[in-house]
Amino acid sequence: MNADYRSIAPSTLDSISINPQLASHSLGNARRRRKPRATAAPSAVDLSFYSCPFAVYFCAFCAFLRLSRFFTNHESPITFHFSPLTSRPCVKSLLLLLLLPSLSHSAFASDWKQETNARWGYVLTYPSSLIPEPLPTDGGGRRYHSADNEVSLAAFGSHTHTGERNETLESFWQKELAERGSTVTYKIKKNNWYVISGVNPNGYEFYHKVFFYPTYWVEFEITYPHAQQDRYDAWVTRISHDFVPALPDNGNYDR
Numbered sequence: 001m002n003a004d005y006r007s008i009a010p011s012t013l014d015s016i017s018i019n020p021q022l023a024s025h026s027l028g029n030a031r032r033r034r035k036p037r038a039t040a041a042p043s044a045v046d047l048s049f050y051s052c053p054f055a056v057y058f059c060a061f062c063a064f065l066r067l068s069r070f071f072t073n074h075e076s077p078i079t080f081h082f083s084p085l086t087s088r089p090c091v092k093s094l095l096l097l098l099l100l101p102s103l104s105h106s107a108f109a110s111d112w113k114q115e116t117n118a119r120w121g122y123v124l125t126y127p128s129s130l131i132p133e134p135l136p137t138d139g140g141g142r143r144y145h146s147a148d149n150e151v152s153l154a155a156f157g158s159h160t161h162t163g164e165r166n167e168t169l170e171s172f173w174q175k176e177l178a179e180r181g182s183t184v185t186y187k188i189k190k191n192n193w194y195v196i197s198g199v200n201p202n203g204y205e206f207y208h209k210v211f212f213y214p215t216y217w218v219e220f221e222i223t224y225p226h227a228q229q230d231r232y233d234a235w236v237t238r239i240s241h242d243f244v245p246a247l248p249d250n251g252n253y254d255r
Contacts, residue, residue: 112238117141120157121253122218125242127235151232153239155220159254160213169194169212176208193245199226207236211245216255218245 115132116123119139130144130153141156161167173194177184183206185198197207200223208221220243224232249255 114242115142116247117155117157118252119254120216120218121247121249121255122155122157123242123244123247124155124220125239126153150228151222151224151235153220153222155218155243157216157218159216162214167217169210172210172212172217195240203227205229205232207240209240209243213246213255 111128112125113128114123114125117139120141126144130146130151133143133145135142140158141154144153145151169189169192173189176196177187180196180198183198183200184196187196188194192213193209193211195207195209197205199205203226204223205226206221206223208219210219211217220239222232222236222239224235247253
């Protein structure tokens with residue numbers, strides 16, 4: 001998301017000249033308080049700008065600077081002084097600025113949840129706005145959906161059948177590519193996993209990732225409207241990055 005950042009140059013002291021005839025006058029009588037400069041009314045701002053963490057920190061920093069300037073001595077034609085940083089209002093503002101990253105992190109962290117599958121031992125991180133469906137009786141996985149059913153997420157596991165079915169990573173790969181056909185726009189395969197993504201005929205993006213092991217395999221797939229890919233592509237990145245396909249085997253998993 002591109003944001004339109006605007007910076008406002010700080011006010012500067014006007015150049016002055018001192019009449020020699022007034023040099024003997026008291027310095028306090030010579031000082032005059034300047035009228036504050038009028039500022040233009042703020043223009044409308046796109047609220048989506050504030051959804052970016054960098055924008056939150058940027059706005060907080062600007063607010064800190066404004067508070068610091070407010071609690072300083074007024075400028076004079078001869079000289080000016082800043083109040084010490086240790087003054088109480090400045091210290092409060094600085095502490096608030098330092099605490100903001102941790103508060104912001106807590107807020108963003110609360111927007112996501114984690115679920116560990118007790119049967120296969122994988123961990124799925126998903127947006128808290130998605131609604132989990134009931135867990136199947138076999139505990140093989142779970143489906144999730146958005147309130148409007150426009151977004152769907154599923155994660156499952158299964159045993160590998162290397163006998164009659166001759167299941168391998170390569171066979172999974174070839175079969176899915178054949179079934180998806182021309183809808184595939186991206187594909188990659190490594191030693192024990194692959195990703196296939198694209199846009200289906202109904203106009204929905206799909207992202208499918210499979211992890212293959214000798215005795216079992218796990219997968220997750222997310223679908224969402226192609227028209228809203230700018231919003232949900234970030235979800236795919238987070239889900240894929242945080243997905244843990246195999247926790248350390250403690251003997252409690254059906255592997």
